[in-house]
Amino acid sequence: MSLWIWQNPSRYAIHLPLVRMSASRLSGVDWPLLQALIGPAGFLPDFLTPHPAVPRPDIADELDAVRATAHDVVRQDLRNAAGAGGLHPRLRAADTDPAGLLTEITATLxxxxxxxxxxxxxTLRAALEADILYRAKRLADKGAQGLFNDIDRIMSWGNGELRIDEPGLQAEVDVSGRGLTFTPSLFCNRAVTLIDTSQPPRLWYPARGRGTVWGTRTAPSEQALADLLGRSRSQILQTLNQPLNTAELARRLSLSPGAVSQHLGVLSRAGLLDRSRHGHAVLYSRTTLGERLMSQMT
Known part of the structure; x- marks a missing residue:
């Protein structure tokens, strides 16, 4: 999905730092092939986002799954994404040499x-894991309606149905017995799903913290907060608009992990932060008191 930010950078302005940092590296990538994979309407072929076999697949597993896609599925998915205009010239090998095209696509990816x-x-993984933790807490505290209504303004939950109001798209998908996989993404601006509704149901949604993943935004009342807590602790509190671990906080703020750990302890004892374990990571997030303090300062 990050391919979208290169196709239309102004629409994904929060990722312009990545574009600036990485533009020179595109010379090492077959970029015309990647561009060809994005349909005229911005659709990506479904086979590029295989259903995860495990909760945290690595890139090698993902590419193996793409490479193993059935050839008839590759042809159909490419045509679904291309729309009425037909296949891009770079992708016409899907009809003559689908195995070779898959090898070329996976190598380029x-x-x-x-x-x-x-x-x-x-950094990206920390943001995604923080979002998952937040959603789990939201589901436990507010139930399904509180979870889904908080994810995206075009999503709503009621009477056992998840509704996505997207102009121009009309479809009804029965997920009974199949489940519905929710995946946070840092590179989508709205909820998106697969083109082929016969596939295992899956929905990507905009992850929290997308706007700060490339750096910390300075709050208007930074000096007042620093006067109250000390500069480093105020920076930590401001940065925790999403749950983060000690190492990621240290990286973002250019502080030593030891110093960050001490500050986190002080803020936690003051009732401004909570800590929770997610896998092997300990993540810190603002408490209700911490959120109230931030709202007062800004």
Whole structure:
């Protein structure tokens, strides 16, 4: 999905720092092939986002799944994404040499991952894991309606149905017995799903913290907050508009992990932060008191 930010950077302005940092590296990627994969309406072929076999698949597993896609599925997915205009010339090998085309696509996707996304993966992964933790807490506290109504303004839940109001798209999908996989994304501006509704139901939604993943935004009342808490602690509190671990906070704020750990302890004892374990990571987030303090300062 990050391919979208290169096709229309102004629409994904929050990711312009990534564009600036990585533009020179695109010379090492078969960019025309990646561009060809994005249909005229911005659709991506479904087979590029295989259903995850495990909760945290790695890039090698994902590319293996893409490479193993049935050839008739590849042809159909490419045509679904292309629309009435037909296949891009770079993709016409789907009819004559689908195995070769899949090899070319997966090799190019691996190059793109290695050069563009992998250098930033620890930060991106931390943001995604923080979103998952937030959604889990939201579901526990507010139930399904509170969860879905908070994800995206075009989504709503009621009477056992999840409704997505997207102009121009009309479809009804019965997920009974099939489940529905929700996946946070840092690179979509709204909820998106697969083109082929016969596939296992899956929905991507905009992850929290997308706007700050490339840096910390300075709050209008930064000096007042620093006067109250001290500059480092105020920066930590401001940065925690999404749950983060100690290492990621240290990286974002250019502080030592030891110093960050001490500040987190003080803020936690003051009732401004909560800590929770997510897998092997301990994530910190603002408490209700911490949120109230931030709202007063801004």
């Amino acid at each position: 691996h190059d793109y991952w290695r050069l563009i996304l992998e250098p930033h993966w620890p």
